[in-house]
Amino acid sequence: QVHLVQSGAEVKKPGASVKVSCKASGYTFTNYYIHWVRQAPGEGLEWMGIINPNSARTTYARKFQDRLSMTRDTSTSTVYLDLSSLRSEDTAVYYCARDGLVSTTGYYFDYWGQGTLVTVSS
């Protein structure tokens, strides 16, 4: 049974950074890329980036390139999203999601974490 379990809700001040974790289980961690997708309150879905858990290679959406970092720890099958210089517009639920294809990138998402609410407020 595939599971992606994310860390808990965060409240941050503008200008701060946040780190969200996503622990994978039920499959071979290094065989599937992991994406991060966010959803602002009452809004739609926005892709942020992708990490290859095998090589640690990342690709970020253009709008986040200067303040987003994705890393992984193969010993714990965990990927991390680190977003800096937070502003109120970053208030959203952040989801990790597994790529639908094995050992390559399909860019559709077959399993999702439960989501982590990040609130940015002074």
Add this chain to the structure above:
Amino acid sequence: DIVMTQSPDSLAVSLGERATINCKSSQTVLYSPNNKNYLAWYQQNPGQPPKLLIYWASTRESGVPDRFSGSGSGTDFTLTISNLQAEDVAVYYCQQYYSSPPTFGGGTKVEIK
């Protein structure tokens, strides 16, 4: 970036009837060399993550009831929910994965009439 436009924004359907959701992409998502449409559909219930229903425009994900079907090609796609059940009340999103960044439609809310 490819823009995905869904219609309608919301619809109300009687139990047992058919719901039809449309999705249009700003450019083709059909890759000619393999004749595959890079289009997925998701269902999202309140407070829950999205759930994959359909990929390659018409391939149902394992475990998804067969009342859900996807069709279309190129730039125009449809998700059909036949014999609507109470548990189908949700927001539905289309998503293209033809080119990066993957992009989503704005969502269609399905309710019971």
